[in-house]
Amino acid sequence: MITVYVPGDSAARSVGADTIATHLVAGAAARGHDVRLVRNGSRGMLWLEPFVEVDVNGTRFGYGPVTSDDVDSLLDAGILEGAHHPLAHGTVDQIEWLARQQRVTFARVGVIDPLSVADYEAHGGLAGLRRALTLADEDVVAEVLASGLRGRGGAGFPAGIKWRTVLEAQSDQKYVCCNADEGDSGTFADRMLMEGDPFTLLEGMTIAGLSVGATQGYVYLRSEYPDAITRLNEAITIARTEGWLGNDVLGSGRVFDVEVREGAGSYVCGEETAMLESLEGRRGMVRPKPPVPALQGLFGKPTVINNVLTLASVPMVLADGASAYQSLGTGRSRGTQVFQLAGNIARGGIVETAFGVSLSELVNDFGAGTRSGRPVRAVQVGGPLGAYLRADALDVAMDYEALADAGAMLGHGGIVVFDDTVDMAQQARFAMEFCAVESCGKCTPCRIGSRRGVEVIDRVIAGVDREANLMLLDDLCTLMTDGSLCAMGGLTPLPVRSALRQWPEDFGGNS
Amino acid sequence: MSAFAPWTTERAEAVVTQCASRPGPVLLTLQALQLEFGYVHPDAVPLVARSLNVSRAEVHGVLTYYHDLRTSPAPAHSVRICVAEACQSVGSRDLMHRAESELGVSVGERSSDTIDLEAVYCLGNCALGPAALVDGQLLGRLSPPQMSEVIAALRSETA
Ligand SMILES: Cc1cc2nc3c(=O)[nH]c(=O)nc-3n(C[C@H](O)[C@H](O)[C@H](O)COP(=O)(O)O)c2cc1C
Ligand code: SF4
Ligand code: FES
Numbered sequence: 329m330i331t332v333y334v335p336g337d338s339a340a341r342s343v344g345a346d347t348i349a350t351h352l353v354a355g356a357a358a359r360g361h362d363v364r365l366v367r368n369g370s371r372g373m374l375w376l377e378p379f380v381e382v383d384v385n386g387t388r389f390g391y392g393p394v395t396s397d398d399v400d401s402l403l404d405a406g407i408l409e410g411a412h413h414p415l416a417h418g419t420v421d422q423i424e425w426l427a428r429q430q431r432v433t434f435a436r437v438g439v440i441d442p443l444s445v446a447d448y449e450a451h452g453g454l455a456g457l458r459r460a461l462t463l464a465d466e467d468v469v470a471e472v473l474a475s476g477l478r479g480r481g482g483a484g485f486p487a488g489i490k491w492r493t494v495l496e497a498q499s500d501q502k503y504v505c506c507n508a509d510e511g512d513s514g515t516f517a518d519r520m521l522m523e524g525d526p527f528t529l530l531e532g533m534t535i536a537g538l539s540v541g542a543t544q545g546y547v548y549l550r551s552e553y554p555d556a557i558t559r560l561n562e563a564i565t566i567a568r569t570e571g572w573l574g575n576d577v578l579g580s581g582r583v584f585d586v587e588v589r590e591g592a593g594s595y596v597c598g599e600e601t602a603m604l605e606s607l608e609g610r611r612g613m614v615r616p617k618p619p620v621p622a623l624q625g626l627f628g629k630p631t632v633i634n635n636v637l638t639l640a641s642v643p644m645v646l647a648d649g650a651s652a653y654q655s656l657g658t659g660r661s662r663g664t665q666v667f668q669l670a671g672n673i674a675r676g677g678i679v680e681t682a683f684g685v686s687l688s689e690l691v692n693d694f695g696a697g698t699r700s701g702r703p704v705r706a707v708q709v710g711g712p713l714g715a716y717l718r719a720d721a722l723d724v725a726m727d728y729e730a731l732a733d734a735g736a737m738l739g740h741g742g743i744v745v746f747d748d749t750v751d752m753a754q755q756a757r758f759a760m761e762f763c764a765v766e767s768c769g770k771c772t773p774c775r776i777g778s779r780r781g782v783e784v785i786d787r788v789i790a791g792v793d794r795e796a797n798l799m800l801l802d803d804l805c806t807l808m809t810d811g812s813l814c815a816m817g818g819l820t821p822l823p824v825r826s827a828l829r830q831w832p833e834d835f836g837g838n839s
Numbered sequence: 840m841s842a843f844a845p846w847t848t849e850r851a852e853a854v855v856t857q858c859a860s861r862p863g864p865v866l867l868t869l870q871a872l873q874l875e876f877g878y879v880h881p882d883a884v885p886l887v888a889r890s891l892n893v894s895r896a897e898v899h900g901v902l903t904y905y906h907d908l909r910t911s912p913a914p915a916h917s918v919r920i921c922v923a924e925a926c927q928s929v930g931s932r933d934l935m936h937r938a939e940s941e942l943g944v945s946v947g948e949r950s951s952d953t954i955d956l957e958a959v960y961c962l963g964n965c966a967l968g969p970a971a972l973v974d975g976q977l978l979g980r981l982s983p984p985q986m987s988e989v990i991a992a993l994r995s996e997t998a
Binding site: 329339341372375377510511519552554555589591593607608612668669671673708742750756765 | 862863864865866867868870873897900901904905906907908923924925926927928929949960961962963964965966967968970972975976978979
């Protein structure tokens with residue numbers, strides 16, 4: 329029997345993968361072939377979706393982007409034997425775009441059947457947890473610390489330090505909360521991991537839970553991701569049946585379980601204390617820190633809060649050892665980063681590679697420039713609170729410190745490309761508008777300042793009292809930066825000011 | 840042809856009872872009610888407050904805070920277009936204009952044939968934008984003509 333892979337990833341499904349899967353199976357049957365269909369995750373070459381793979385004696389051949397009109401011609405050409413076709417890309421592992429990457433966190437995504445226990449174990453799954461169970465809890469935490477793994481949610485805080493704080497805290501109950509709110513525009517890696525390799529996240533959470541002494545984990549997963557919610561819930565059910573979760577994790581006699589909690593459409597609930605409020609069932613308002621969640625988190629108990637990618641990197645750290653992970657990267661940015669190429673880009677998708685790759689390499693080499701074919705004008709890095717960079721300033725190395733020096737931030741690794749038709753004044757206005765819509769309302773500079781910001785930018789664009797309004801805008805930005813409790817209000821000025829400074833002509837000024 | 844149950848107090852009480860023992864229950868109870876009925880009926884506020892032993896103000900506060908929760912019956916169809924940056928860069932503004940003119944409403948409104956048009960901020964499909972969620976189904980690489988087709992298809996279902 330021939331195995332055919334058609335991604336069940338929601339991005340692939342959004343461009344017709346379900347129909348392709350049905351047509352392929354029916355078309356193969358009509359030609360007398362019995363095929364086994366696997367709905368894998370996506371390889372992350374999203375411009376090639378729907379991307380069909382055929383396994384011929386252990387070698388996987390890829391074809392894409394496939395439309396339903398192509399299915400017959402693909403079958404007639406003999407793709408079930410790995411034959412050539414205008415949509416063929418040869419052996420998938422050898423596609424340069426993939427071969428140049430270092431897939432660590434995403435090693436299994438797109439490769440395996442996401443819910444297959446056998447696939448998971450055959451591809452190295454559970455090795456990290458098994459090793460962790462042979463170590464003392466402090467040693468597991470020490471290993472994570474030594475790996476240099478930093479939080480992938482945005483702030484880049486060392487995961488091991490957070491874990492150690494929770495480990496050392498005395499409490500009858502502790503928690504692990506996975507932040508799967510992934511609200512940043514231009515980011516989708518959390519989603520793809522949860523859809524394509526959900527057991528990895530559960531394994532990472534279990535390692536975290538057991539090592540710090542927590543018995544319960546929660547995944548706060550945004551409601552905009554219905555497929556990820558379903559897939560992760562299915563994975564949890566399977567993991568309990570297999571004894572990977574529950575009252576006797578892998579026969580160790582130790583307890584850890586995970587529950588998915590669905591978000592309700594609030595961006596600021598991705599901020600960790602707002603997430604805790606929301607998990608406790610209240611309005612998602614940001615809490616002042618201290619107390620830090622590691623000491624007083626969910627229901628007032630010591631809580632590890634980490635992003636999906638942070639937790640999903642942990643099994644690899646434990647399986648291969650801290651030094652293997654630590655050996656990748658540059659400076660204080662260790663390991664790999666899962667970059668997400670998005671927006672107006674010819675080859676968008678997931679590029680996982682060691683820290684230190686340049687933004688230009690990502691946008692121009694991996695990304696091959698814009699999808700429209702027009703020149704790149706601006707690139708926004710790190711989500712809606714991230715700065716815009718000019719096309720001629722993309723030489724910057726992609727690590728936490730180098731980006732900070734360039735006045736930008738890595739955030740969750742999203743890279744959004746714009747061509748030369750973009751109006752940067754509109755982008756600045758949008759940043760303020762987004763902040764106004766999503767502000768939790770706790771502090772005035774954010775709640776009111778952002779609304780005023782929209783009005784002031786509108787007046788600047790209309791050419792009303794330009795100089796006075798530009799000064800007002802600058803004051804507003806300073807006020808928001810200095811007077812906001814969290815990064816929502818505190819960083820919104822970043823994209824606004826970066827646009828103003830670098831594209832004054834879009835605001836009616838002289839370039 | 841609504842998939843939702845009509846609101847009754849008995850049914851609502853059954854839903855609330857199922858949620859009551861879970862930690863931090865207010866938000867998830869309101870979400871469960873919306874899943875059952877398509878919206879959260881105003882009578883749910885005192886009911887939830889009583890059953891979960893919290894104040895009405897607290898329940899009301901949660902209900903009004905979250906974008907997802909709604910207090911009037913669900914529409915026949917919903918079109919939610921991503922208007923965040925990555926989709927903007929590939930034409931989400933044009934897509935929204937097309938949807939507005941097809942439906943004869945502005946974003947945030949309900950058409951005369953009860954199709955809701957909403958803006959959302961990122962659907963996690965940012966490399967295949969512009970993206971939209973139509974009756975819960977994610978769509979990518981949408982062009983304005985495709986948006987017209989999508990809306991026509993929704994209408995033929997309703998008619
Ligand atoms: C407005 C705002 C939104 C945020 N959204 C997210 C998010 O969607 N996902 C995430 O992991 N972290 C988000 N964060 C960062 C979290 O507060 C927190 O730093 C992170 O979850 C910690 O996990 P990490 O150390 O593994 O990165 C957000 C922060 C702010 C201020
Ligand atoms: S900065 Fe904005 S989002 Fe953050 S706490 Fe203040 S009001 Fe809430
Ligand atoms: S920005 Fe539109 S899907 Fe992410």
